Amino acid sequence: MTADKTAFPTRRAAAERNRDKILAAARAAFADGDTGISMAEVARRAGVGMATLYRNFPGRRELLEALYADEVDAICEAAVIEDGQSPGAALITWLRLQFDFISHKRLIVSELLEHTGGDGPASRRAQALDAGRPLLTAAQQAGEVRDDVTLEQVFDLIVAIAKIHGTPDYLEPIIQVMLDGLVAGR
Structure with a gap:
């Protein structure tokens, strides 16, 4: 039980960090004038997998x-x-x-x-x-x-x-x- 209680906040913190990394990567891409950036490129720049990207942003x-x-x-x-x-x-x-x-x-x-x-x-x-x-x-x-x-x-x-x-x-x-x-x- 103790392991589960500590794992949940850690997973939530990791999910929030991933979301922040995705937003930062997309923000930087658009700041560079890259309007044609694909979702795959955003995931690559953020250092996350496609499943993580789509879990945070379905489209x-x-x-x-x-x-x-x-x-x-x-x-x-x-x-x-x-x-x-x-x-x-x-x-x-x-x-x-x-x-x-x-x-x-x-x-x-x-x-x-x-x-x-x-x-x-x-x-x-x-x-x-x-x-x-x-x-x-x-x-x-x-x-x-x-x-x-x-x-x-x-x-x-x-x-x-x-x-x-x-x-x-x-x-x-x-x-x-x-x-x-x-x-x-x-």
């Missing part, structure tokens, strides 16, 4: 959804005002995270849209908007950010800029102009 869609969900969850958790930080600065920092996410994860998002018909990204967008609204409201109430824009409008601008083809050096001044335009009184 490509589930893998993409997990990647996307993890990223959105991290962005939502980052929607905070740190001690000593102004609400406007917190919002701008968070919006930059949004831009980085969208511009670097557009391959995942576009493929996920192909596999889901658009439902997954839309619900995650709503989740991110809900997380960011208190930042925008605080920045607007502090008079640091224009009060005539909604977070939906700001997101749409970020998405539009992220769709522009170009290097990060090319896109940086464009996103900076947009962020500067949010500052109240400009």
Whole structure:
């Protein structure tokens, strides 16, 4: 009995490590721009067998959804005002995270849209908007950010800029102009 009690948590921990390895391998592959990566290649890069891969992610869609969900969850958790930080600065920092996410994860998002018909990204967008609204409201109430824009409008601008083809050096001044335009009184 004692062996069974200790084996179960060990198996669960190993399963969690395998899941994390699979996600890390898939995340790295998509970060490299490898949209054509097969499930077999993900398993190979993660150092797990196909059965382990499919036990965690029955198909490509589930893998993409997990990647996307993890990223959105991290962005939502980052929607905070740190001690000593102004609400406007917190919002701008968070919006930059949004831009980085969208511009670097557009391959995942576009493929996920192909596999889901658009439902997954839309619900995650709503989740991110809900997380960011208190930042925008605080920045607007502090008079640091224009009060005539909604977070939906700001997101749409970020998405539009992220769709522009170009290097990060090319896109940086464009996103900076947009962020500067949010500052109240400009």
